[in-house]
Amino acid sequence: SAVISQKPSRDICQRGTSLTIQCQVDSQVTMMFWYRQQPGQSLTLIATANQGSEATYESGFVIDKFPISRPNLTFSTLTVSNMSPEDSSIYLCSVGVFLETQYFGPGTRLLVL
Amino acid sequence: ELKVEQNPLFLSMQEEKNYTIYCNYSTTSDRLYWYRQDPGKSLESLFVLLSNGAVKQEGRLMASLDTKARLSTLHITAAVHDLSATYFCAVGNYGQNFVFGPGTRLSVLP
Numbered sequence: 443s444a445v446i447s448q449k450p451s452r453d454i455c456q457r458g459t460s461l462t463i464q465c466q467v468d469s470q471v472t473m474m475f476w477y478r479q480q481p482g483q484s485l486t487l488i489a490t491a492n493q494g495s496e497a498t499y500e501s502g503f504v505i506d507k508f509p510i511s512r513p514n515l516t517f518s519t520l521t522v523s524n525m526s527p528e529d530s531s532i533y534l535c536s537v538g539v540f541l542e543t544q545y546f547g548p549g550t551r552l553l554v555l
Numbered sequence: 556e557l558k559v560e561q562n563p564l565f566l567s568m569q570e571e572k573n574y575t576i577y578c579n580y581s582t583t584s585d586r587l588y589w590y591r592q593d594p595g596k597s598l599e600s601l602f603v604l605l606s607n608g609a610v611k612q613e614g615r616l617m618a619s620l621d622t623k624a625r626l627s628t629l630h631i632t633a634a635v636h637d638l639s640a641t642y643f644c645a646v647g648n649y650g651q652n653f654v655f656g657p658g659t660r661l662s663v664l665p
Contacts, residue, residue, distance in 0.1 A: 485598075
């Protein structure tokens with residue numbers, strides 16, 4: 443398994459600002475992902491965070507809006523840029539553990555006013 | 556495009572009763588995962604099903620996978636209040652995109 447922490451755990455932000463979310467894992471992992479969960483909804487993958495290269499984004503998500511960094515095998519950041527109320531969600535990072543499953547961090551609850 | 560459906564989406568059940576949650580998916584996959592999410596919390600991994608016919612049990616929960624029917628079930632035996640949560644199934648490989656079902660919100664009533 444893997445132990446994952448995220449910062450901040452929650453935040454309230456103003457429209458037009460940006461927020462950077464950090465994800466830290468207790469061991470080196472190859473696969474790291476960022477998901478969004480809108481209120482009362484399921485999870486949707488934003489992007490795969492690749493170590494040493496650009497993230498791979500899913501349809502409907504773009505780098506200008508959700509820039510991602512992955513400087514090493516235990517850490518990643520997701521920035522939500524130029525926020526609007528529609529960005530209010532829970533943002534979760536996850537890691538894929540070889541031959542197991544994906545383990546999820548505790549999430550960052552974002553409210554945009 | 557892979558799609559994952561769950562049935563039912565909402566379930567209220569009385570304690571000590573049995574029930575089954577169904578998870579259907581649209582394309583071939585031999586890997587299926589069940590998660591639990593409590594309100595305001597993250598996702599907790601419950602079961603990893605990696606082959607046709609796989610069956611796993613933990614306490615009052617039992618999950619199975621039929622890859623030919625593209626169906627997984629999560630069976631609840633003698634429900635207790637502590638099982639109240641939202642249950643998600645997901646299809647994919649640990650190293651790739653997981654496609655999640657919509658979730659089944661379970662409420663166990665005394």
